[in-house]
Amino acid sequence: MRILKRVGLLLVLAAGIAVAFQYPKLTIISGYAAKNMASTVILAGRNPESVISEDHDVPLISLARSEYLPEELGAHASVWGMQERRAICRDGVGCALLPKTGATGPYSGLKPQRTLSRDATPYPIGQGAPRDTVFPEVNYVKLREALDQAFRDPEVQRTRTVAVLYKDRLLAERYVEGFDADTRILGWSMTKSIMATLYGIQVYNGRVKLEDAVAWEAWKDDARSAITYGDLLRMQSGLAWDEDYGGISDVTRMLFLSEDMASVQPAKEAAAAPGAVWNYSSGTSNFLSGLLRRALDSDQEYLNFPYRELIDRIGMGSMLIETDLSGNFVGSSYGWASTRDWARFGLLYLRRGNWAGQQLFDPSWVDYVTRPTDHADLQYGAHFWLNAGGKYPDAPKDLYSANGYQGQFVFIIPSKDLVVVRTGLAESPDFDVNAFLGKLVDAIR
Helix, strand or coil, X not given: CHHHHHHHHHHHHHHHHHHHHHHHHHHHHHHHHHHHHHHHHHHHCCCHHHHHHHHCCCCCHHHEEEEEEHHHCEEEEEECCEEEEEEEEECCCEEEECCCCCCCCCCCCCCCCCCCCCCCCECCCCCECCCCCCXXXXXXXXXXXXXXXXXXXXXXXXXXXXXEEECCEEEEEEECCCCCCCCEXXXXXXXXXXXXXXXXXXXXXXXXXXXXXXXXXXHCCCHHHHCEHHHHHCCCCCECCCCCCCCCCHHHHHXXXXXXXXXXXXXXXXXXXXXXXXXXXXXXXXXXHHHHHHHCCCHHHHHHHHHHHXXXXXXXXXXXXCECCCCCECCCCCEEEEHHHHHHHHHHHHCCCEECCEECCCCHHHHHHHCCCCCCCCCECCCCEECCCCCCCCCCCCCEEEEECCCEEEEEEHHHCEXXXXXXXXXXXXXXXXXXXXXXXXXXX
């Protein structure tokens, strides 16, 4: 009996140590669940039950108990009753996590001033119904097989939506139950490519030079003063950063603990000289967002800029980029848009910055973002991913893409005149990207 008591005591002690060790992680888990619940219900119009049963049915996040709070226009979540977190939603700028203390500075109440398109031209250029076009060079049997491939094994691949544009026409689209052409999808890191495009527009308008140092005051007396806008866009700043989503890291602290996400990356020390290494960093994208804010005349101008210069100009009426509690666009992660609107973004790049006769950025910007970055193994350009190294062997090497967590993709394939959007809850190897793309490009003779 004495031995059993000792064993029991040791088990309790071990469990206590395990909980104590994991306790700090719980605030990240509950923070993710609260923020995702609030944003998905408010921005995507999904019901809370589906968010819990589908979106939160992933490792660790499934430990959280989350609840949407309609009377507060927000949500809360906790893990086993511990580390409760709350998120609130604000008009025009999305939802944000409250700090653990619950206290935060006053909300400015500013929101983007938008001009939504009423152009009746058929989609994808306008807001009208897509033209029903039949292309003789398209094998429609193989096209259907490609979509079947994307939606095969729904419990494994977890594809939700697919849209395919070909020669400025909607060639195909498919949605699982609960999603349609108007449902907003969180792009996660596809938002980084939106942020890069804002810099392409700034470069085109002569307001930014990529070779210029960013002139950050805290860096003026050290080696970081040499970091350029181009270094940031290519993830080659040399600044220290840990992009690990499995625990407490730079990126999870930023997304789920920081009120001012634009300030996190520039506070890091140099780990290497600019250009010496490639290190993927969501903090860098949010720093670029903060630098854009600094370059504009006012907070209202900053909030208007992405919509006036890009999003609303190409008819992406569903798109919304959320801000943090300090008013910075979370350019690393929090862009929402319908599948069709994500496809419009891809089409803008396929047409090298030209939209219905208007040039939004210089055509050479496409060459810039698709030029392989040193030390990135031919997989990364400037806030876009590349197939130059043949990561997807059955797809053309000129393919490039905006990629996001859990397999959000906007693929641009110039040699096939294709834009392909796939959204879901699984990525490689569960979602077979190469098989899907291979079947799709094989359908175009």
